[in-house]
Amino acid sequence: MPPAHAVPLNWYLILSAILFCLGIAGFLYRRSIITVFMSIELMLNAVNLSFITFSYHWKQVDGHIYSFFVMVVAAAEAAVGLAIILTVFKNRKSLEIDEISSMKD
Amino acid sequence: MNLWLIPIFPLAGFLINGLAGRRMSKTLVNVVAIGSVALSFAWVVKTLLGAGALEQPIVEHYFTWIQSGLINIGCDFAVDRLTAVMLLIVTGIGSLIHIYAVGYMEHEGGYYRFFSYMNLFMFFMLTLVLAANYLVMFVGWEGVGLCSYLLIGFYFLENFATTAGNKAFIVNRIGDFGFSLAMFLIFRQFGSLDFSKVFGAAASMPKEVGYGVLTTICMLLLVGACGKSAQIPLYVWLPDAMAGPTPVSALIHAATMVTAGVYMVARSHVLFLHAPIAMDWVAGIGLATAFFAATIGLTQFDIKKVFAYSTVSQLGYMFLGCGVGAFSAGIWHVMTHAFFKALLFLGAGAVIHGLHGEQDLRQMGGLWKHMKVTAITLLCASFAISGFPFSSGFFSKDAILSAAYERAPWIYWVGVGTAGLTAFYVFRAWFMAFTGKYRGDKHPHESPLIMTGPLMVLAALSLFGGFINIPHWLEPIFPEHGGENPVLVWTSAGVGMLGILISWIFYVRAPELPGKIAGALGGLYRLVLDKYRVDELYNLLIVRPLIGGSRTVLWRGVDAGVIDGAVNQVGARSRGVGAVLKLAQSGYIRSYAAWVVFGSVLLLLAVGLGGVR
Amino acid sequence: MDIALFIVFAVIAVLCGINLVVQTHPISSALSLIGVMGALAVLYLLLGAEFLAAAQMIVYAGAIMVLFVFVIMLLNAGAERITPARQLVKVIGVPLMAVFLGIVAFVIQGLLPRSELAWFGGFEGGGPRDVGIALFTRYLLPFEVTSVLILIAIIGAIVLAQKEID
Numbered sequence: 001m002p003p004a005h006a007v008p009l010n011w012y013l014i015l016s017a018i019l020f021c022l023g024i025a026g027f028l029y030r031r032s033i034i035t036v037f038m039s040i041e042l043m044l045n046a047v048n049l050s051f052i053t054f055s056y057h058w059k060q061v062d063g064h065i066y067s068f069f070v071m072v073v074a075a076a077e078a079a080v081g082l083a084i085i086l087t088v089f090k091n092r093k094s095l096e097i098d099e100i101s102s103m104k105d
Numbered sequence: 106m107n108l109w110l111i112p113i114f115p116l117a118g119f120l121i122n123g124l125a126g127r128r129m130s131k132t133l134v135n136v137v138a139i140g141s142v143a144l145s146f147a148w149v150v151k152t153l154l155g156a157g158a159l160e161q162p163i164v165e166h167y168f169t170w171i172q173s174g175l176i177n178i179g180c181d182f183a184v185d186r187l188t189a190v191m192l193l194i195v196t197g198i199g200s201l202i203h204i205y206a207v208g209y210m211e212h213e214g215g216y217y218r219f220f221s222y223m224n225l226f227m228f229f230m231l232t233l234v235l236a237a238n239y240l241v242m243f244v245g246w247e248g249v250g251l252c253s254y255l256l257i258g259f260y261f262l263e264n265f266a267t268t269a270g271n272k273a274f275i276v277n278r279i280g281d282f283g284f285s286l287a288m289f290l291i292f293r294q295f296g297s298l299d300f301s302k303v304f305g306a307a308a309s310m311p312k313e314v315g316y317g318v319l320t321t322i323c324m325l326l327l328v329g330a331c332g333k334s335a336q337i338p339l340y341v342w343l344p345d346a347m348a349g350p351t352p353v354s355a356l357i358h359a360a361t362m363v364t365a366g367v368y369m370v371a372r373s374h375v376l377f378l379h380a381p382i383a384m385d386w387v388a389g390i391g392l393a394t395a396f397f398a399a400t401i402g403l404t405q406f407d408i409k410k411v412f413a414y415s416t417v418s419q420l421g422y423m424f425l426g427c428g429v430g431a432f433s434a435g436i437w438h439v440m441t442h443a444f445f446k447a448l449l450f451l452g453a454g455a456v457i458h459g460l461h462g463e464q465d466l467r468q469m470g471g472l473w474k475h476m477k478v479t480a481i482t483l484l485c486a487s488f489a490i491s492g493f494p495f496s497s498g499f500f501s502k503d504a505i506l507s508a509a510y511e512r513a514p515w516i517y518w519v520g521v522g523t524a525g526l527t528a529f530y531v532f533r534a535w536f537m538a539f540t541g542k543y544r545g546d547k548h549p550h551e552s553p554l555i556m557t558g559p560l561m562v563l564a565a566l567s568l569f570g571g572f573i574n575i576p577h578w579l580e581p582i583f584p585e586h587g588g589e590n591p592v593l594v595w596t597s598a599g600v601g602m603l604g605i606l607i608s609w610i611f612y613v614r615a616p617e618l619p620g621k622i623a624g625a626l627g628g629l630y631r632l633v634l635d636k637y638r639v640d641e642l643y644n645l646l647i648v649r650p651l652i653g654g655s656r657t658v659l660w661r662g663v664d665a666g667v668i669d670g671a672v673n674q675v676g677a678r679s680r681g682v683g684a685v686l687k688l689a690q691s692g693y694i695r696s697y698a699a700w701v702v703f704g705s706v707l708l709l710l711a712v713g714l715g716g717v718r
Numbered sequence: 719m720d721i722a723l724f725i726v727f728a729v730i731a732v733l734c735g736i737n738l739v740v741q742t743h744p745i746s747s748a749l750s751l752i753g754v755m756g757a758l759a760v761l762y763l764l765l766g767a768e769f770l771a772a773a774q775m776i777v778y779a780g781a782i783m784v785l786f787v788f789v790i791m792l793l794n795a796g797a798e799r800i801t802p803a804r805q806l807v808k809v810i811g812v813p814l815m816a817v818f819l820g821i822v823a824f825v826i827q828g829l830l831p832r833s834e835l836a837w838f839g840g841f842e843g844g845g846p847r848d849v850g851i852a853l854f855t856r857y858l859l860p861f862e863v864t865s866v867l868i869l870i871a872i873i874g875a876i877v878l879a880q881k882e883i884d
Binding site: 006007010018019020021022023024026028029035038039041052054060061064065072075077078084 | 719720721722724728731732735736738739744747748751754755758761762764765766767769770773774777778781782785786789790792793795811815818819822823826827829830832833834835836837840841843844848849852853856857860864867868870871872874875878879
């Protein structure tokens with residue numbers, strides 16, 4: 001019996017979409033590598049929310065498990081990615097994403 | 106019966122000499138070369154002796170060559186009386202010429218190559234003659250053309266030899282094209298290429314009045330025959346073919362290959378008899394060629410060229426004979442012509458050999474003293490070709506002319522005139538070479554026995570070979586033509602004698618006469634001397650436009666422009682597209698990300714508009 | 719009450735997200751991200767994902783973001799420069815983003831029936847017990863694989879960072 005103050009499930013999904021788009025915006029428009037990375041984390045969070053919402057919909061715990069794995073992978077990725085950023089910074093002395101373009105040719 | 110052995114012996118000779126000849130001694134090469142042809146001749150004789158009366162053809166089927174849908178062509182050989190005549194000529198005279206060639210080619214390079222080619226030629230010629238269907242005959246047909254090319258261009262380091270070889274092959278090809286078309290039509294009409302089937306079916310067809318199927322077939326066959334047997338308009342290769350060694354000229358361009366066209370027409374006589382228009386064409390072309398070539402022969406100074414034009418002219422006679430219905434007379438002339446023309450060429454070869462390479466009649470003279478055997482044998486040949494009474498040429502030529510008279514008297518008179526011209530130019534050559542004073546600066550000598558031996562055999566055949574009554578022998582195939590009119594016979598013989606007499610006057614009695622007449626005729630003389638400039642005409646009308654067209658249109662236009670252009674354009678377009686796509690590889694991470702987003706938007710739209718399942 | 723909670727924390731999340739994108743200095747962005755994660759943790763609780771809410775705070779906000787902050791301070795990353803191009807991008811980009819958002823939102827919310835409602839306590843299966851059972855029975859293989867993944871990440875990070883020290 002849904003209480004009167006229940007939240008429509010769609011709203012969670014819309015929130016997830018908003019956060020995801022914000023993540024994309026940050027990813028595309030920011031120049032510092034670290035900030036880009038954080039935008040990626042924001043996107044991952046948005047997707048986590050989506051997973052959990054659907055898990056609620058199906059009344060199963062599987063969505064939580066997926067979300068859990070996403071978190072684990074995000075952690076691993078953050079570790080390695082930051083190590084890479086450190087190395088890049090050591091070599092180029094700059095965190096501008098546009099200067100890391102030697103793959104052009 | 107093992108007919109296949111007849112061509113196989115020369116083929117074996119070709120393989121042995123061709124593959125191992127370089128390391129074999131000359132004697133061994135000779136033995137292989139002559140031996141293979143001699144064995145072939147022996148086998149022919151054995152086969153014919155064992156064949157009995159040979160009223161019906163003996164056919165041997167070896168294997169099925171082509172079996173595809175409607176087409177079923179086997180490799181078949183057949184022997185009937187006509188084949189027998191041809192076989193004896195080819196192998197007999199072939200053997201004699203091979204023996205002669207051993208002596209002639211003594212000091213030439215490429216010895217084993219020469220004999221391997223000669224043997225290969227024999228193989229193909231025998232295949233042509235023994236064939237029991239048009240396709241096997243065509244194999245031999247093409248093969249002799251190939252060998253002709255190889256042998257004409259034997260001295261391949263000389264430019265004129267290789268061009269002559271090319272010319273022969275290309276002009277032959279034109280004839281082969283006609284032959285091929287004829288075969289297609291024959292197959293379409295009769296459903297088979299077997300002689301027995303085709304002729305059996307054709308025999309029951311009515312005689313055609315206009316240009317029907319049979320006439321078309323026969324006209325196309327005639328094109329093929331013109332190419333191979335050097336008739337107008339495809340004769341131009343034969344005089345140039347004299348660039349080859351003299352035994353080649355004797356064997357291929359006198360006795361055997363060039364008669365293949367006549368043989369083919371004679372073999373297809375059933376078809377021709379049902380297509381009178383085609384027969385008229387055959388006769389007309391034969392007559393025109395005979396006369397035309399004889400006039401050119403009057404003026405030539407190269408002894409081999411004189412005989413070459415003589416060959417063209419005599420081939421015209423054979424065609425004339427076939428064209429007026431006297432096929433057996435035509436074949437008879439094939440045989441006698443083989444005798445005396447081979448002898449003429451071999452004798453000319455002996456003269457050239459004795460003069461260490463001199464071929465110009467103006468540089469000869471008075472050779473009687475130095476080469477008696479050669480002179481006598483050549484005299485026999487000259488008598489034979491002039492139709493001297495009771496020589497071989499006399500019988501065969503008169504058989505043709507009598508039949509021609511029955512067809513239309515004017516043909517007879519032109520033929521007789523040509524006979525007079527023939528006698529004239531042949532004796533002109535003889536007189537210029539053997540009488541008078543020697544005009545050259547070499548040391549003439551007689552040829553060795555290995556060369557004069559065959560000359561003597563051929564001389565005997567030229568004089569007495571006419572008594573072999575071929576038309577009688579060929580009666581089961583070609584029904585006997587009407588009887589001979591003595592008046593006609595002796596008239597033509599008389600004209601021949603007249604020709605000899607006039608020649609004697611011109612070149613022995615009053616040697617300054619020819620020069621005066623040539624001077625008086627001026628332009629006309631020069632025209633004939635230049636062979637009526639036919640070669641130049643062909644060059645202008647056909648060769649130059651073809652080469653020019655190929656160069657501008659096909660080479661520059663199509664090949665470089667279209668084909669190369671297309672390929673290059675493909676490459677250029679690829680590069681262009683690549684250059685555009687390269688812009689996407691900017692190296693900027695964010696642009697990549699932007700593209701990803703863009704793609705995902707599209708995907709999203711697709712999903713959203715298409716509905717989620 | 720659920721609606722109120724939802725709206726409050728959703729607004730916090732969105733504002734922090736916008737802040738993350740807008741701020742020039744990375745530290746500010748990092749702190750905004752922590753705010754987003756906190757808000758999301760509450761929303762997870764509302765949806766009955768207790769274990770995950772805890773994990774979010776401990777792992778994400780507590781470890782990963784700390785790592786980020788450490789790196790930012792290590793690199794001494796300064797504020798980004800503002801270039802003229804950036805202004806142009808703002809002018810075109812924002813509307814485009816809005817359009818994109820509209821499309822995504824529309825598609826996403828069409829995946830669930832409109833009438834579905836969520837309330838606190840509506841889903842009881844998100845506790846540690848249930849997650850543990852699922853994780854160690856049905857999803858055992860991914861679990862083990864993920865552990866290997868972490869091991870690799872550790873090794874990779876050590877190797878990369880080590881080079882720098884030398």
